[in-house]
Amino acid sequence: MLELLYEGKAKKVYQTDKEDELILSYKDDATAFNGKKKAQFTGKGRFNNLITAHVFRYLTTEAIPHHFIETLNDTDQRVYKTSIIPIEVVVRNRSSYSLNNRLGIKEDAVFEPALVEWFYKNDALNDPLINDQHVFLLTDVSKEELNQIYELTLKINNALKRFFHQINLDLIDFKIEFGRNSAGEIILSDEISPDTCRLEDSYTKQHLDKDVFRQGTGNLLDVYQIILSRLEELS
Amino acid sequence: MLELLYEGKAKKVYQTDKEDELILSYKDDATAFNGKKKAQFTGKGRFNNLITAHVFRYLTTEAIPHHFIETLNDTDQRVYKTSIIPIEVVVRNRSSYSLNNRLGIKEDAVFEPALVEWFYKNDALNDPLINDQHVFLLTDVSKEELNQIYELTLKINNALKRFFHQINLDLIDFKIEFGRNSAGEIILSDEISPDTCRLEDSYTKQHLDKDVFRQGTGNLLDVYQIILSRLEELS
Ligand SMILES: Nc1ncnc2c1ncn2[C@@H]1O[C@H](COP(=O)(O)OP(=O)(O)O)[C@@H](O)[C@H]1O
Ligand SMILES: Nc1ncnc2c1ncn2[C@@H]1O[C@H](COP(=O)(O)OP(=O)(O)O)[C@@H](O)[C@H]1O
Ligand SMILES: [Mg+2]
Ligand SMILES: [Mg+2]
Structure with missing residues (x-):
């Protein structure tokens, strides 16, 4: 079991067994206006996980320093831990x-x-x-x-x-x-x-x-x- | 009669017969929170007119460029017009x-x-x-x-x-x-x-x-x- 470090409005953040790597797990929740409007959309987490992965892979080709390592499955991605x-x-x-x-x-x-x-x-x-x-x-x-x-x-x-x-x-x-x-x-x-x-x-x-x-x-x-x-x- | 150019929350602004000079006439109104709280204090206009005059006269000695010319009476002061x-x-x-x-x-x-x-x-x-x-x-x-x-x-x-x-x-x-x-x-x-x-x-x-x-x-x-x-x- 990975340790849950933080649960935000859109993602859960888990510590991996490598000290400087995390897993971001995209949730199906949608929030707006600082959480005042809320809803669940089954599949939203998958879309944002996969779309974000496409974006960061492109940013690699543009030599932008970033935290993304790889997608693990439909909703989870591995990233470098940052403060x-x-x-x-x-x-x-x-x-x-x-x-x-x-x-x-x-x-x-x-x-x-x-x-x-x-x-x-x-x-x-x-x-x-x-x-x-x-x-x-x-x-x-x-x-x-x-x-x-x-x-x-x-x-x-x-x-x-x-x-x-x-x-x-x-x-x-x-x-x-x-x-x-x-x-x-x-x-x-x-x-x-x-x-x-x-x-x-x-x-x-x-x-x-x-x-x-x-x-x-x-x-x-x-x-x-x-x-x-x-x-x-x-x- | 001087032409009233603008009435603000705390002052009235009049055009003088010199194109580049105005009269600021300090009102007795007090407002706070962008006008949501309001009251009248008889004498407040005089205080702000005279206190402001003291401040600007001091700023002259400190070589700060400013609009103040002189006080005309308890509530009014003459200033250079600015945009x-x-x-x-x-x-x-x-x-x-x-x-x-x-x-x-x-x-x-x-x-x-x-x-x-x-x-x-x-x-x-x-x-x-x-x-x-x-x-x-x-x-x-x-x-x-x-x-x-x-x-x-x-x-x-x-x-x-x-x-x-x-x-x-x-x-x-x-x-x-x-x-x-x-x-x-x-x-x-x-x-x-x-x-x-x-x-x-x-x-x-x-x-x-x-x-x-x-x-x-x-x-x-x-x-x-x-x-x-x-x-x-x-x-
Ligand atoms: N590489 C990273 N290392 C540490 N924290 C991260 C990293 N990338 C994003 N975060 C943080 O993880 C959280 C992601 O969850 P999210 O649901 O977006 O939270 P929030 O409700 O704070 O916006 C955010 O607080 C974000 O700042
Ligand atoms: N030298 C000046 N020339 C032209 N306008 C001025 C000058 N000094 C101040 N003003 C303007 O005159 C108005 C003064 O009235 P005030 O009651 O303070 O108005 P407000 O409600 O806009 O704060 C303000 O809008 C201020 O910007
Ligand atoms: Mg966020
Ligand atoms: Mg004002």
């Missing part, structure tokens, strides 16, 4: 209703360069937006490291745009997390899936991401299936 | 309950260097916190100008700490606004008063600012009178 930096890094290539609500920036606004935002990863505080100075107060990230995170984030954005472009999806925005591995290096961690990206079909303009659940505008499983199918056709 | 940059610049030398609520930073935390935050001056959006990139999207402020605003802000903080120290007050935090004058220069505008500063008596640790109204912990007029009296004794 997670408690910042949710949000990258926006285009505005969306959430930015419109917060700052009044119109939904069709395009950001070039991409707009990068830090949020403090803290459910009790509702993941508040923070600035660079808050990062230094709230985490052990140095000025040089924050700059490194910023540069890496822009590289990841470019890589992800290319990745999703292959399956005719436009990347509107996404959320990533970084952690420090056992060598102290900052590497991309967590997941990259339709739970954490806003994706739009380049031709039909259909939204293919968790917004169908957040906004109640479509069937989550159908949409995640479309993405996985396109990725499997590709490879 | 206000829609950013509320907040400077924190120490934490407070609001930062504690937002980020969980303990109330007695001391910030050295001071923590500087930008908020988008927009009542309809509830003056949201923004980062540098949001500033560039939402205003016409350039990167160089934002840096200039930041440096000027630190200078103003140091000057204000010295100013209030003369009357045995510690400056916990404050909010300022900048505008562009007719020559295009960025200068300190608006007011600096117990409405916009958190001030603590260095010895008794009593709060001498609008928090007594916000929190319902004291009499606003008594507290503002104490500050004005100390300033008048000084000069």
Whole structure:
């Protein structure tokens, strides 16, 4: 029996017998608005596990340092253990209703360069937006490291745009997390899936991401299936 | 009759017959929590008008560029007209309950260097916190100008700490606004008063600012009178 280290909203985290490796086990739960909206979708865990694996394998070819090792089965993947930096890094290539609500920036606004935002990863505080100075107060990230995170984030954005472009999806925005591995290096961690990206079909303009659940505008499983199918056709 | 250009929560703004000069007329209204809490205090306008005048006259001696020209009477002051940059610049030398609520930073935390935050001056959006990139999207402020605003802000903080120290007050935090004058220069505008500063008596640790109204912990007029009296004794 593996030791359960943490159960989050979307995944369970297990310690393996190697000190610096974990298993991320993707759950079928969907949550939105910091857990205020909840539902179960049988098969969602599998989609996010497999889609995330496709993404990270691509990021290897783009020389992005990351935690992913391999998928073990439909819902589980092996990753390098990191100590997670408690910042949710949000990258926006285009505005969306959430930015419109917060700052009044119109939904069709395009950001070039991409707009990068830090949020403090803290459910009790509702993941508040923070600035660079808050990062230094709230985490052990140095000025040089924050700059490194910023540069890496822009590289990841470019890589992800290319990745999703292959399956005719436009990347509107996404959320990533970084952690420090056992060598102290900052590497991309967590997941990259339709739970954490806003994706739009380049031709039909259909939204293919968790917004169908957040906004109640479509069937989550159908949409995640479309993405996985396109990725499997590709490879 | 002067033309009323704008009526805000705390002041009325009149155009004078000189194109680049305004009259700020301080009202007796107190508001908190973006106008959700309201009251009238006869004499408050006078206190803020006169206290602000003392502050800006001191800032002249510290070579801070600002809009203040002179007081005209108990409630009115003449200032250079600026086009206000829609950013509320907040400077924190120490934490407070609001930062504690937002980020969980303990109330007695001391910030050295001071923590500087930008908020988008927009009542309809509830003056949201923004980062540098949001500033560039939402205003016409350039990167160089934002840096200039930041440096000027630190200078103003140091000057204000010295100013209030003369009357045995510690400056916990404050909010300022900048505008562009007719020559295009960025200068300190608006007011600096117990409405916009958190001030603590260095010895008794009593709060001498609008928090007594916000929190319902004291009499606003008594507290503002104490500050004005100390300033008048000084000069
Ligand atoms: N490589 C890693 N090492 C350690 N923790 C990780 C790694 N990758 C992701 N995590 C963390 O594991 C948890 C995954 O579970 P999730 O359901 O996403 O949690 P949450 O509800 O906190 O978002 C997250 O807290 C995430 O920060
Ligand atoms: N020198 C100036 N030139 C033009 N506008 C100014 C100047 N100084 C302050 N203001 C603006 O005048 C208004 C003052 O009224 P106030 O009651 O403080 O308004 P608010 O409710 O917007 O805070 C503010 O909107 C402020 O930005
Ligand atoms: Mg998560
Ligand atoms: Mg004001």
